[in-house]
Every structure is written in C-alpha cells, then in structure tokens.
Amino acid sequence: MIVRDLNAARQTDRLVNADGWDSTRLLLAGDDMGFSFHITRIHENTSHVFHYKHHFESVYCIAGEGSIEELDTGTVHQIRPGVMYALNLHDRHRLTAKSEMVMACCFNPPVSGQEVHRADGSYAPIAEDA
Amino acid sequence: MIVRDLNAARQTDRLVNADGWDSTRLLLAGDDMGFSFHITRIHENTSHVFHYKHHFESVYCIAGEGSIEELDTGTVHQIRPGVMYALNLHDRHRLTAKSEMVMACCFNPPVSGQEVHRADGSYAPIAEDA
Numbered sequence: 232m233i234v235r236d237l238n239a240a241r242q243t244d245r246l247v248n249a250d251g252w253d254s255t256r257l258l259l260a261g262d263d264m265g266f267s268f269h270i271t272r273i274h275e276n277t278s279h280v281f282h283y284k285h286h287f288e289s290v291y292c293i294a295g296e297g298s299i300e301e302l303d304t305g306t307v308h309q310i311r312p313g314v315m316y317a318l319n320l321h322d323r324h325r326l327t328a329k330s331e332m333v334m335a336c337c338f339n340p341p342v343s344g345q346e347v348h349r350a351d352g353s354y355a356p357i358a359e360d361a
Numbered sequence: 362m363i364v365r366d367l368n369a370a371r372q373t374d375r376l377v378n379a380d381g382w383d384s385t386r387l388l389l390a391g392d393d394m395g396f397s398f399h400i401t402r403i404h405e406n407t408s409h410v411f412h413y414k415h416h417f418e419s420v421y422c423i424a425g426e427g428s429i430e431e432l433d434t435g436t437v438h439q440i441r442p443g444v445m446y447a448l449n450l451h452d453r454h455r456l457t458a459k460s461e462m463v464m465a466c467c468f469n470p471p472v473s474g475q476e477v478h479r480a481d482g483s484y485a486p487i488a489e490d491a
Contacts, residue, residue, distance in 0.1 A: 232431055232452045237443035257421070257445045264417045264447055265469040266396045287394045291387070291465055293423055301362055313367035315387045317394055322362045335421055335465045339395040 233262060237270055245344075251277035260341040267341035273297065273328040282323040287339045289317040295332030300325040363392060367400055375474075381407035390471040397471035403427065403458040412453040417469045419447040425462030430455040 235257050240246065245256045251274045258268040273279065273295070280302070292314050299316055300307045302323040308316065310332065318324065365387050370376065375386045381404045388398040403409065403425070410432070422444050429446055430437045432453040438446065440462065448454065 232429075232438075232454070233445075233447040233449055234429075234438045235445050235447075237445070258419055258447055262447060262449060264419060264449055264467075266419075266467055268419050268421065268445065268447075268467060270421070289388055289394060289396075289398050291398065291400070293465075299362075299364075308362075308364045315363075315365050315367070315398065317363040317365075317388055317392060317398075319363055319392060319394055324362070335423075337394075337396055337398060337467045339469075 233258070251279060254336070256342060256344055258341070259344040261344070262341075265339070265341065267338045269336040269338070269342070271334045271336050273326060273332040273334065275328055275331045278325060278327040280323070280325050282321070283318060283338075284321055285340075286342075287317070287319060287321075289315060289337045291315040291335045293333045293335055295328060295330045297326065297328040297330070297332050300327070363388070381409060384466070386472060386474055388471070389474040391474070392471075395469070395471065397468045399466040399468070399472070401464045401466050403456060403462040403464065405458055405461045408455060408457040410453070410455050412451070413448060413468075414451055415470075416472075417447070417449060417451075419445060419467045421445040421465045423463040423465055425458060425460045427456065427458040427460070427462050430457070 237255055240255050240257060247254050254269045254271040256267060256269050258264055292310050292312050294312055297310045298307050299310055302325055367385055370385050370387060377384050384399045384401040386399050388394055422440050422442050424442055427440045428437050429440055432455055
C-alpha cells in the first residue's frame with residue numbers, strides 16, 4: 232500500500248510549479264497503478280490553454296470556481312465544487328479560475344514525472360501531454 | 362468532453378448505496394477513459410473490509426477523518442484531508458470513519474457499473490472487485 236500526504240508531497244519534487252498553476256503528483260507512472268493522480272491548483276484570475284494529445288484526463292473540482300471552454304466549439308461549462316470534466320476526445324480547452332481552484336486529476340496513461348517545464352516557461356514536447 | 366455534476370449524478374443510478382457507505386460513479390468503463398472515477402462517502406462511525414483482488418484503486422481524502430488498516434500486517438494509517446492511499450498490491454484493508462469521509466477514488470481497470478449489491482447485502486462475485 233502506498234500512503235502519501237499532499238502537504239508533505241508539496242515539499243518534494245512531486246510539486247511542479249508553472250505560471251499560474253501548480254500540480255502535486257501523488258501517483259506517477261512508476262507506481263504502476265496504470266494511471267497517475269495529481270492535485271492541481273489553478274491560481275485565482277488566471278486562464279490556461281491545455282491540449283493533451285496523447286492522454287485522457289479527468290478533473291474533479293474540490294474547491295474554487297471557474298469555467299472550461301471547449302475551444303473547438305466555444306461551449307463553456309461552469310466549474311464549481313462537485314463538477315467533473317473528462318477529456319475523452321483529447322479536447323483542446325481553456326481553463327479559467329475566478330477563484331483558486333483545487334482539482335483532483337487522473338491521467339491515463341500515467342504521467343512519468345519527467346514532464347517538467349523548461350527555463351523559458353514552455354514545456355519540452357513530451358510535456359504537452361502532461 | 363464529458364461534464365458531470367456530483368449532485369445531479371446522485372439523483373441517478375450512478376449513486377450506489379451500500380451499508381455504511383455510498384459511491385457515485387462519475388466515470389465508468391463505458392466512458393472509455395481507461396479508469397473509473399467515483400466520489401465515495403464512508404458514513405460516520407462505520408468500518409468496512411474491502412479487498413479488490415483484480416483492480417488497482419487510489420483513494421484521496423477530500424473531507425472527514427478516519428483510518429485504514431493493512432490487514433496482512435496490522436499497520437494503521439491515519440486518514441485526513443490531503444491523504445491518499447493506493448492499493449498497488451491489491452491490499453486487503455479495513456477502512457474506518459470517525460467522521461463522514463468523502464473520498465475521490467480511481468479504479469483501474471474501470472468499474473463497469475454492473476457491480477451492484479445483492480438483496481442480502483452482499484455482492485455478486487464480480488462486485489468484490491468494484
């Protein structure tokens with residue numbers, strides 16, 4: 232059995248900081264669960280475009296409020312605690328936080344943890360999937 | 362993109378009620394994400410033995426307090442918001458809630474949603490994996 236605590240994990244390299252969000256990887260590919268599990272915080276009043284071309288991701292809102300826009304259609308869904316979205320079509324999307332959002336995220340295939348961002352703030356190619 | 366709300370899902374057959382706990386399946390096998398995702402509530406002052414012989418499960422505590430005992434070793438871990446456990450060894454375990462615990466659960470392989478409990482309170486054999 233693996234037992235991990237978010238607050239402890241945030242003191243380690245499990246915490247990945249990015250511009251306007253951070254993500255703490257509580258399970259990674261090396262844990263051999265077949266998925267990875269992250270707690271991600273989207274900072275207040277920030278907006279981000281993501282496109283996971285090779286992964287499925289589900290995101291459950293634990294706290295905070297915002298919205299997600301399907302960029303291919305313009306459809307906007309409100310996000311509040313209790314709302315889950317799942318990118319079953321590798322949907323290109325814009326995530327906007329009105330207040331800090333705390334999200335529980337599952338990735339399949341699992342993220343390896345190697346997908347760190349580069350000094351220029353971008354990601355190496357593999358990272359676009361993380 | 363799939364978008365589902367916990368409160369709405371609890372009004373449908375996505376909510377599975379059991380003795381001392383309930384689980385709302387926000388993603389099931391039919392969603393083709395490669396995992397299922399459930400919000401499970403363990404009722405206050407209840408204790409449960411689970412053993413998922415054929416699934417991996419991760420469980421993240423959103424709210425509430427309790428403990429998990431590894432039944433093969435007797436080791437007990439405290440559960441509070443921010444703690445995640447992952448049954449990477451199909452661990453037989455006892456989950457005990459001091460206060461109502463709200464947990465975000467991922468299963469691989471995904472639960473089909475057919476694993477309902479029987480009239481006698483037990484599960485059909487397939488359900489021991491759900």
